[in-house]
Amino acid sequence: MKILRSVVSLLSVLVLAAILFSMSSQSVLAAQLTRATVRYDRMQANTPSNVYVTFIPVTGATVAKVKLIFGSAVVGAGVSVSVTNLDTGVSTLPGTLVAARTGTSEVDITGVTALSVGQTYGFNINIGISTPASPGSAFDIVKTTTSGDALIDQTTVAVQYLSSDQVVITANVPSTFNFSITGTTDAFTGNLSSGSVVSTIGVGVSVSTNAAKGWTGWIKSANAALSSATTGESIGTTGVVGGSTVTCTSGSDCYILDVGVTAGTGSGSLTAATSYAGNGTTSGGAFSTSLQPFVFRTGKTNNDTVWLKAHVAMIATKAAGSDYTDTWTIVGAGNF
């Protein structure tokens, strides 16, 4: 048995040497990358495009280069590589990366450092790639190689180019002006008296508009006074139309308009007309039988609100009557 083993050992050496000599002449086929993706930001033919590449190496050899061979896309001068805007879960291709073209169909990225098998890596070729002149299909190849250009892994991917890859969406935003008044009557909070200044409850105006230059509100009074048909007497407006505000005092005839504002969201500012910017209780401006501006908005707005109320005082000898009345006309317009 001992002799047998020694003889067998000698033979095995001879045979093994022969086998090794024979196998050394065989070539080794590269492996497929576990996964490779080539995504063009523009699939439209004859269009410059960023190219986003991800891949998963399958061989644990030392990768020094990543190569892209384009089946139809054209590589121009000045290609560059970046590792920004990668998808979640994609690692940056490591190394001091430099992209250079080889001819007009290949981009070589050098400076790649060690990759981990099974890890997803990504990069962008930012400029210098153009899709082919005509729509159609093609095959691009992603390769990893050593520094000596020995092939490690590669995958062929299918890509497609279209006549058009864009949808143009259009819309029109029309001019809008929404104006509303909260009610059609405005009653005094109590009986008119010579001993005090009495005010109406007030009416509200709400406005929304996309008029770039805002909106304006106007008001006119039918009588410029509170008039009683039964008595034939009236309480006339006080002050100068468009002038400064005046203050009603007990015992004197006074009928004025007071305006207050609350701005909605928008641009510009919302202000009451100076002549009507009273104090909310006793001061305001003279009514007019012609339209007078009572508020200004200088930009677009959503839900401006304005209140308008009358303040009244009277002399002690004013005839009694229940039909003292006036009619206001309130309008507004956007300034486009």
Add this chain to the structure above:
Amino acid sequence: MKNYRNYWWLFLFFVLPASTNYKLEGFSLGSAGGGQVGSSNYSINGVAGEVGGNPIVGSSYGIGPGLVFAELANVPKITVDNPGNYYNKLHFVVDTQGNPGDALYAIAISSDNFVTTQYIKSDGTIGSSLAFTDYQNYNAWGGSTGSVVSGLLGSTTYSFKAKAWQGKYSETNWGPVATGATVAPTLTFEIDVSATDTHTLPPYAISLGDLYPSNVVNSPVYVWVSLDTNAASGGGVFIYGQNGGLKSVTAGYTIATVNGDLSSGGIAEGYGVQGVGATQTAGQFLILSPYNGSGNVIGSVNTLVNQIFTATTPVTSGRAHFLVKAKSSTSTPEASDYSESMTVIASANF
């Protein structure tokens, strides 16, 4: 088994007695154990004493002195096909040719008809060397169902062959060659813009019409996409915009794209898209969040590439569509030139 591991290389010796570099014309062994004896017509299957020299052949007998010719396993066959339209793998089934269940098989593969040779590893990949662990029994090779070898190149014809051994010194030569071909990787993508599922030609355009404040407007047509790919990890459809919203040059204003519910008062104005449906005849084609909302819930179309539809496996006749929604506010400047160029692209993961 222990003896085998010590002298496993003897199998190589007995099945490869010659190469282009050497040839063993004859050899001798020392005294060894005996073998079998036969009938009166005799066949000696063993060694008695120390003998040497070349085989001796008479009119009615033959002696192969010094060699113990064990019975070889049956040379196996192999069948190859591509039932899945694979671009990177092929399916094969070992034909045992009657070998017993404990016979082990090795499989070689080549893309150049064995000018160069690789071997199918036990994990279904290919390697450049044949290890003992790559010999597997019939069941381990998938039995009658067979197995799949991966990591192949597309559009390539591969040659396969198998050999077997069953016990010591019984390894066969390689069996007959069978071939199979991978297909090319494929990606087909199409865009249509229509109220119904209809093929349309570019240019692709959608007019939303008038956007009144607080009124959500749906596009009168859908954007339809088709996706077909045999990529093992599927693929996807992506969208992105040029302006980040509907932009008016005259007004100097953009109705920004948003994620969220346009019905909500919290979003005064906005623009985006909503996936409506996705179908396929094979694989699975799905709408991704945030584009899979209902009502007036939309996903944004910003300047970054965002995926709207996905397939994680090969997909056949994938067809999906989405619509565009927008709303203005009372503060949106009036203008007639609000627009956005939305790019719709696709890629596959091979």
